[in-house]
Amino acid sequence: AQSVTQLDSHVSVSEGTPVLLRCNYSSSYSPSLFWYVQHPNKGLQLLLKYTSAATLVKGINGFEAEFKKSETSFHLTKPSAHMSDAAEYFCVVSPPNGGYQKVTFGTGTKLQVIP
Amino acid sequence: KAGVTQTPRYLIKTRGQQVTLSCSPISGHRSVSWYQQTPGQGLQFLFEYFSETQRNKGNFPGRFSGRQFSNSRSEMNVSTLELGDSALYLCASSPLPSGANVLTFGAGSRLTVL
Numbered sequence: 001a002q003s004v005t006q007l008d009s010h011v012s013v014s015e016g017t018p019v020l021l022r023c024n025y026s027s028s029y030s031p032s033l034f035w036y037v038q039h040p041n042k043g044l045q046l047l048l049k050y051t052s053a054a055t056l057v058k059g060i061n062g063f064e065a066e067f068k069k070s071e072t073s074f075h076l077t078k079p080s081a082h083m084s085d086a087a088e089y090f091c092v093v094s095p096p097n098g099g100y101q102k103v104t105f106g107t108g109t110k111l112q113v114i115p
Numbered sequence: 116k117a118g119v120t121q122t123p124r125y126l127i128k129t130r131g132q133q134v135t136l137s138c139s140p141i142s143g144h145r146s147v148s149w150y151q152q153t154p155g156q157g158l159q160f161l162f163e164y165f166s167e168t169q170r171n172k173g174n175f176p177g178r179f180s181g182r183q184f185s186n187s188r189s190e191m192n193v194s195t196l197e198l199g200d201s202a203l204y205l206c207a208s209s210p211l212p213s214g215a216n217v218l219t220f221g222a223g224s225r226l227t228v229l
Contacts, residue, residue, distance in 0.1 A: 043205055043220035090158065102171040103148070105158040
C-alpha cells in the first residue's frame with residue numbers, strides 16, 4: 001500500500017525568499033517519487049523525480065528535493081522564489097515498475113508569491 | 116515530438132446526457148491514465164490502460180468507463196451526467212505503466228454540466 005501527504009494546502013512567500021513545500025509518503029516498497037507543477041488551466045508538468053539513485057534530486061527552474069527515508073519525506077525546495085513559480089504543486093508516489101498499485105497524488109499545495 | 120493531445124478542450128453538457136473524451140498519447144507511449152480534477156476533491160485517479168487492457172480503476176461509479184485502442188489512443192465516457200461531474204479531466208501517458216516512468220499530461224478537457 002502507498003499514500004502521500006502534502007502538509008500544507010497553501011504556502012505564501014515573498015519574491016526572492018526560499019520556498020519549502022512539504023511532502024510525506026508511506027509505502028510498503030521502495031517507491032518512485034515525483035513533484036509536478038500545475039499552472040492555472042494547464043496540465044501538470046514534471047519538476048523532478050526520485051528513483052532510488054541520488055537522494056538529492058535537482059529539477060527544472062531551480063527546484064530540488066531531498067529523499068529522506070528515515071523521515072519518509074520528500075520536501076521540495078527552491079532558494080529564491082520567482083513570480084512565475086506561483087502555481088499548484090503535487091507530490092506523487094508510484095509503485096515499482098510493473099506494479100499494479102496506481103500512482104497516488106497528494107492533495108496539492110498552492111504556492112503564492114508576493115511581489 | 117507532439118505532446119499528449121486531449122479533445123475537446125471545453126464542452127458543456129446538460130444533466131442526463133453522456134460525453135466522450137479523447138486522449139492521444141505521445142508516440143510510442145503505451146500507457147494512458149485518466150484523472151478527474153475538481154476544487155473540492157483534488158486530483159482523483161479514474162483508470163489506467165496499457166496495451167488495450169485496463170490495469171487499474173479508481174473509486175468511481177460505473178457511469179465512468181474507458182477504453183484504449185490498438186494505436187494507444189484512449190477514450191473515456193461518462194453516461195447520465197450529473198452536476199458533480201463538472202471537472203477538468205486530465206489524461207497522461209507514459210512508455211510503461213507505473214514505476215519510475217514520468218507521466219506526461221495533456222492540457223485537459225474541461226467539462227461543465229448544467
